[in-house]
Amino acid sequence: xxxxxxxxxxxxxxxxxxxxxxxxxxxxxxxxxxxxxxxxxxxxxxxxxxxxxxxxxxxxxxxxxxxxxxxxxxxxxxxxxxxxxxxxxxxxxxxxxxxxxxxxxxxxxxxxxxxxxxxxxxxxxxxxxxxxxxxxxxxxxxxxxxxxxxxxxxxxxxxxxxxxxxxxxxxxxxxxxxxxxxxxxxxxxxxxxxxxxxxxxxxxxxxxxxxxxxxxxxxxxxxxxxxxxxxxxxxxxxxxxxxxxxxxxxxxxxxxxxxxxxxxxxxxxxxxxxxxxxxxxxxxxxxxxxxxxxxxxxxxxxxxxxxxxxxxxxxxxxxxxxxxxxxxxxxxxxxxxxxxxxxxxxxxxxxxxxxxxxxxxxxxxxxxxxxxxxxxxxxxxxxxxxxxxxxxxxxxxxxxxxxxxxxxxxxxxxxxxxxxxxxxxxxxxxxxxxxxxxxxxxxxxxxxxxxxxxxxxxxxxxxxxxxxxxxxx
Numbered sequence: 001x002x003x004x005x006x007x008x009x010x011x012x013x014x015x016x017x018x019x020x021x022x023x024x025x026x027x028x029x030x031x032x033x034x035x036x037x038x039x040x041x042x043x044x045x046x047x048x049x050x051x052x053x054x055x056x057x058x059x060x061x062x063x064x065x066x067x068x069x070x071x072x073x074x075x076x077x078x079x080x081x082x083x084x085x086x087x088x089x090x091x092x093x094x095x096x097x098x099x100x101x102x103x104x105x106x107x108x109x110x111x112x113x114x115x116x117x118x119x120x121x122x123x124x125x126x127x128x129x130x131x132x133x134x135x136x137x138x139x140x141x142x143x144x145x146x147x148x149x150x151x152x153x154x155x156x157x158x159x160x161x162x163x164x165x166x167x168x169x170x171x172x173x174x175x176x177x178x179x180x181x182x183x184x185x186x187x188x189x190x191x192x193x194x195x196x197x198x199x200x201x202x203x204x205x206x207x208x209x210x211x212x213x214x215x216x217x218x219x220x221x222x223x224x225x226x227x228x229x230x231x232x233x234x235x236x237x238x239x240x241x242x243x244x245x246x247x248x249x250x251x252x253x254x255x256x257x258x259x260x261x262x263x264x265x266x267x268x269x270x271x272x273x274x275x276x277x278x279x280x281x282x283x284x285x286x287x288x289x290x291x292x293x294x295x296x297x298x299x300x301x302x303x304x305x306x307x308x309x310x311x312x313x314x315x316x317x318x319x320x321x322x323x324x325x326x327x328x329x330x331x332x333x334x335x336x337x338x339x340x341x342x343x344x345x346x347x348x349x350x351x352x353x354x355x356x357x358x359x360x361x362x363x364x365x366x367x368x369x370x371x372x373x374x375x376x377x378x379x380x381x382x383x384x385x386x387x388x389x390x391x392x393x394x395x396x397x398x399x400x401x402x403x404x405x406x407x408x409x410x411x412x413x414x415x416x417x418x419x420x421x422x423x424x425x426x427x428x429x430x431x432x433x434x435x436x437x438x439x440x441x442x443x444x445x446x447x448x449x450x451x452x453x454x455x456x457x458x459x460x461x462x463x464x465x466x467x468x469x470x471x472x473x
Contacts, residue, residue: 047087047088047091050088051088051091051092054091054092054096055091055096055334058096059337072256072257072258072261072294072296073099073297075297076100076102076297076299077093077094077100077101077102078101078102078104079101079102079103079104079107080104080106081104081106082106082107087202091334094310095334096334098259098310098311098312098334098335099310100256100297100299100307100308100313101307101308102299102301102305102308103200103305103306103307103308104304104305105302105303105304105305108197109304110198111196111197111198111246111248112195112196112197113196113197113326114248114249114304116128117248117249117324118248118249118303118324122249122303123249123322124165124225124249124250124322124324126162126165126166129158129162130158130159130162133158133187134157134158134159134162135157135158135159136158136185136187136190136191137155137156137157137158138155138156138158138161138182138185139153139154139155139182139183139184140154140155140156140180140181140182141153141180141181141182141183142154142177142178142179142180142181143178143179143180143181143226143229143231144178144179145178146233146274149233149235149271149272149273149274150233150235158182161180161182164177164180165180165226165227165322168180169322173227173228173229179226179227179229179230181224181225181226181227181230181231181232181319182225183222183224183226183232184224185222185223185224185225186218186222187221187222187223188219189218189219189221196326197246200244200306202308203242203244203308203330205330205332205333206328206330206331206332207330207331207332208220208329208330208331209221209328209330220238220241220328220329220330221326221327222326222327223324223326223327224245224324224325224327225323225324225325226322226323227319227322228319228320228321228322228323229318229319230318230319230323231316231318231319232316232317233274233275233316234262234272234273234274234275234276234314234315234316235314235315235316236262236312236313236314236315237309237311238329239329239331239339239342239343240312240335240341240342241329241331241335241339242308242309242310242311242329242330242331242332242335243308243309243328243329244306244307244309244327244328245301245306245309245325245327246304246305246306246307246325246326246327247301247302247303247304247305247323247324247325248303248324248325248326249303249321249322249323249324250303250319250320250321250322250323250325251302251303251319251320251321251323252299252300252301252307252317252318252323252325253298253299253300253301253317253318253320254298254299254300254301254307254315254316254317255296255297255298255315255316255317256296256297256299256309256313256314256315257276257293257294257296257297257313257315258297258312258313259311259312259313261293261314262314263289264289264290264291264292264293265287265289265290265293266287266289267286267287268285268286268287268288272314273287275316276296277316300320310335311334311335311339312335312342
């Protein structure tokens with residue numbers, strides 16, 4: 001784990017950075033050359049050729065559709081033995097069909113956090129946490145106060161939160177301050193952490209956090225900690241990312257709905273529910289389609305167990321005990337198309353909200369993109385290509401190929417890309433084990449791509465790489 005400077009350090013970098021503004025899900029992708037080299041370093045593929053071919057056929061067969069839509073399965077799969085479950089098994093059973101699963105505590109038994117953050121009785125070790133992190137300022141949400149479909153947050157030193165937590169327990173799990181829940185603590189970013197956890201191989205293809213690590217600025221790795229009764233309202237994970245969550249101690253109850261089911265839960269104004277356990281959902285006047293929603297997939301997650309949450313699955317989570325968990329959001333080729341589709345939808349929603357100023361506001365399209373999506377919405381439709389759908393209509397050639405640094409290489413044009421290249425100084429997208437880099441010419445406004453690239457899975461050394469090639473005459 002590395003220690004990063006504060007997020008303000010990103011401001012003023014001449015070449016830009018990946019800037020994720022959660023309030024409006026603005027995504028700007030740009031980076032200096034040295035960052036590109038670090039992020040796009042060759043990485044080893046964990047998929048055998050048969051699984052890779054299966055994934056290729058799967059995404060081509062979807063034709064732009066979203067996997068995992070429909071009724072929830074009858075039960076969640078439970079993976080008990082680490083030695084009997086490979087990365088290819090995870091791809092076939094859960095990434096491709098976009099289904100949740102639970103890994104047993106055997107997968108995390110060697111984690112330092114499970115040894116040091118927990119008492120022999122299985123409860124949070126407040127003394128250790130105070131000694132190690134007591135002065136760290138952490139974000140704390142008030143579960144008893146609804147702010148839109150979330151909870152208001154404040155910041156306080158961890159020692160103050162633990163003092164509150166102890167008093168909350170002593171008060172019979174009640175406090176005049178309400179039920180406070182430590183959420184979204186960037187421990188890995190803000191503290192020199194060692195031996196807290198070992199990233200499971202199943203989740204190690206993580207382009208979102210790879211990019212942040214290269215910039216040494218931010219991450220999407222979080223610690224959650226709260227008393228029994230604390231909870232997270234109904235939501236889907238940011239950018240329709242995957243997520244995984246491990247209970248260092250305590251138990252959680254998960255209520256999960258597959259993609260599309262949340263539409264039946266909207267109220268007559270089109271809003272998603274704050275709490276799917278509320279009796280208000282039975283009011284057909286307020287929620288006219290709630291009877292069409294199937295029951296959620298319910299999971300009780302025990303201490304040490306690891307839950308995989310697929311892309312686009314809305315969920316609500318309740319702490320059944322005093323609980324500490326480690327959670328990551330991550331993106332790779334298996335949910336890249338879902339992410340871009342979601343960002344396209346969000347951009348369209350922003351444009352609709354401000355449509356009345358379309359004729360009077362100079363550069364209206366640009367302002368919409370700044371507000372919501374400064375990178376033109378790109379849809380990774382399949383392994384066979386990328387297509388950008390932008391407003392200006394300018395064209396750019398997309399050159400890709402295959403190979404690696406052991407000497408195997410070939411390249412050829414791979415179609416054309418539509419979109420405003422002035423708004424895309426750099427875009428990186430990796431599809432499964434394949435990398436795609438869109439590199440503009442030195443004049444960003446010309447709407448032309450410059451250098452063709454080689455990429456792909458090398459048959460000799462099994463590495464996936466991205467390397468420039470000279471343009472053929």
